[in-house]
Amino acid sequence: MPSFDIVSEIDMNEVRHAAENSKRELATRFDFRGVDASVEFKDEKVKLTAEGEYQIKQLSDILRSQCTKRNLDAKAMNASGKIDITGKTHTLWVDFKQGLEQDLSKKIVKMIKEDKFKVQASIQGDKVRITGKKRDDLQQVMQMLRQADLAQPLQFNNFRD
Known part of the structure; x- marks a missing residue:
């Protein structure tokens, strides 16, 4: 996955x-x-x-x-x-600022659930892991987060197929 x-x-x-x-x-x-x-x-x-x-x-x-x-x-x-x-x-x-704070992580998970993407979001310490069946769904989540106006810069790493 x-x-x-x-x-x-x-x-x-x-x-x-x-x-x-x-x-x-x-x-x-x-x-x-x-x-x-x-x-x-x-x-x-x-x-x-x-x-x-x-x-x-x-x-x-x-x-x-x-x-x-x-x-x-x-x-x-x-x-x-x-x-x-x-x-x-x-x-x-x-x-x-280093790492994602708990409230920002919760806000990101909430945004993903509100847009009803077919992915799973889980908070793991100071990062949020996103898993899904299709690579396209993950890329849609990335695009949505890039356009969102959050108080902190986000990077996407550890991309696995």
Whole structure:
């Protein structure tokens, strides 16, 4: 029976490269001349530091554009939303979503059941396994999920015939 897995994974090496490219772009930006600002990759998170909240938002936009250039989905970025202020330094930690959370997995299974595809969907930890009798049914499920507006990027792997 054909099957595949729905997962959400981010390549952390690409995230590190995007952070390093953001740091290089920061050095060349005119609006950051003479401003104490930095971008660091630490413990699978990116630390954005600047003197003001507006500059933090600009750094976040720079990181988002670098991620897009490296084929990372911007939906995977999870900015904590809370900017830590210590003295004149503002800090924002940006992490990246890995794996499917339980509620998103349930939403995917519900979407598949509502569209009445002839497949079986089962939640297995941080992934969802889809099995069906026909390969075409599985491809229809993939197409439906690509068009759906979910809060996280999805990848389809482990396709078996």
